[in-house]
Amino acid sequence: MTERSKTKDTILRTAQALFNNEGEHAVSSVDLASVIGISPGNLYYHYKGKDPIIRELFADFEIELRQVLSAPINEPLALQDNWVYLYIIFEEIWDFRFFYRNPATLIDRVPELAMPFSRLLALKERTAFSLLSDLEEGGHLHFGEGEKAALSARLSQHFTFWLQYHQLREGPGPENAPTKALIDRGVYQSLSMIAPYWAHGEGFADLLREAEPDSLR
Template identity: 30%
Template sequence: MKTAEKILLTALELFNSNGESGVTSVDIALELDISPGNLYYHFKGKEIIVSALFEMYRERMESILNSREAGDINIQDFFYYLLLILQQSHLFRFLYRSPSDIAEKYPEVSRGFQKLMKTKEDTLRRLFVYFVDEGVLEIADNKRESIITLVGLVFTQAPSYYLLKGDNINDERYINDSLKMVLFTLQPYFVASETNDALMLDIDDWLNDKGES
């Protein structure tokens, strides 16, 4: 692995464990056992590292968000698609830990983040319209935006809530817990509630299968 790549992955790990504000460039160099000068040769300061990590996150997210056109997706695909997004967000979870700090220190990253949030909501909107047309979901037009907000909120903030309650959200099981909360949020809007109840019961098996494949 190249030094630049090693620096990014080590920084990501440290940011996730200690928060962005709790980690300096020197900490990253120490952890890698390289000189601060060598680190500086690759990245001119922590700001550049944070920007590069956000760029990695953004590229992965956009590639997932653009991978599926509505019209070619069933509800199980949809859940799998949400799982892929949650996995990436877990990997880059330091970005969600203190959004206000990030916004203040890195206005560029913050603007990119806002755009990404908008893309997420646009994608949900497109998929919900499609699933309503297909008769899978039943969502009145005047409720659509509230449901998008609600799902978006659960989608991005569930780990922070577990954190407030004192849980250690570094554990990967919080990916599945977040996904289950999203499914639970959508449950009242499914047309075939029996199918959906069965789906909720099966979700653990389903998540285990996906984990193994």
């Protein structure tokens, strides 16, 4: 790796952390350069403003999330691995959560993100459908006509808007900043959506009780 590549990687990783913690809209190129300890001109040499940084971070995010989402489509998961897999999805989104803070506004400003974001949403839905299909074929879930596709869409929407819901419900301010505990809540709510279709009532009820976050008890 060249020295320039190391500098670009430092810029990207620092930007990702700042955008996640403070919101992309609240961080300027000058702020980013100051945190890294380089001049704004040096930053501009590598990236001509924030938008190219955002595009490159999204490319990283798309590669990582595609790898995660494609796993159960390519090879079915063992029953117990499905719940762990939900955590992995939420953790991947958490690592790039600034994309989910206000995606419509971000896409309006960086329209090149519209198509890849749309593709990721479609892949989330296909992944949810694949997970549910495997559980159905194993005799763990039972669906009526159209219910599996509808649940796949709801789960995809939940993956996408779970952080926005927290932000809107709790309001702005550092005291309401999202924390990793929200991942537990996101997974629990996903399981709650699946629960009505579980074919072995009690076993799933036990799983829900074990997965229930302290904040919901």
